[in-house]
Amino acid sequence: xxEEKKCTVCEKNVAVGECxxxxxxxxxxxxxxxxxxxxxxxxxxxxxxxxxxxxxxxxRQGVITKKLCxxxxxxxxxxx
Numbered sequence: 001x002x003e004e005k006k007c008t009v010c011e012k013n014v015a016v017g018e019c020x021x022x023x024x025x026x027x028x029x030x031x032x033x034x035x036x037x038x039x040x041x042x043x044x045x046x047x048x049x050x051x052x053x054x055x056x057x058x059x060r061q062g063v064i065t066k067k068l069c070x071x072x073x074x075x076x077x078x079x080x
Contacts, residue, residue, distance in 0.1 A: 009070050017076055019069040031076060032068040 005015040007027035015025035067076045 019072060019074060019076060021074040022069065022072040024069060024071050026069060026076070030070055032070055032073070034066050034068055036064045036066060038064050 005018075005025040007013045007015045007030055008024050009026055009030040013027035013029060016028050018025050068074065069076055
């Protein structure tokens with residue numbers, strides 16, 4: 001049976017993944033989540049008026065969430 005790795009950031013929880021760059025085992029609460037504006041014009045939102053907005057795309061919001069390692073800030077490839 002494989003031994004579960006502990007998160008090296010908080011040293012409390014079980015790691016859900018490992019950073020490809022610094023090889024740090026990391027748990028879900030210790031993953032930095034950053035929201036970025038998409039660069040795709042089909043996913044942009046137009047601001048019309050003060051509080052309303054008209055979306056150019058009905059499928060996507062135009063906001064991308066990336067998960068980053070707390071140690072080296074490289075993007076992680078982990079599923080929640």
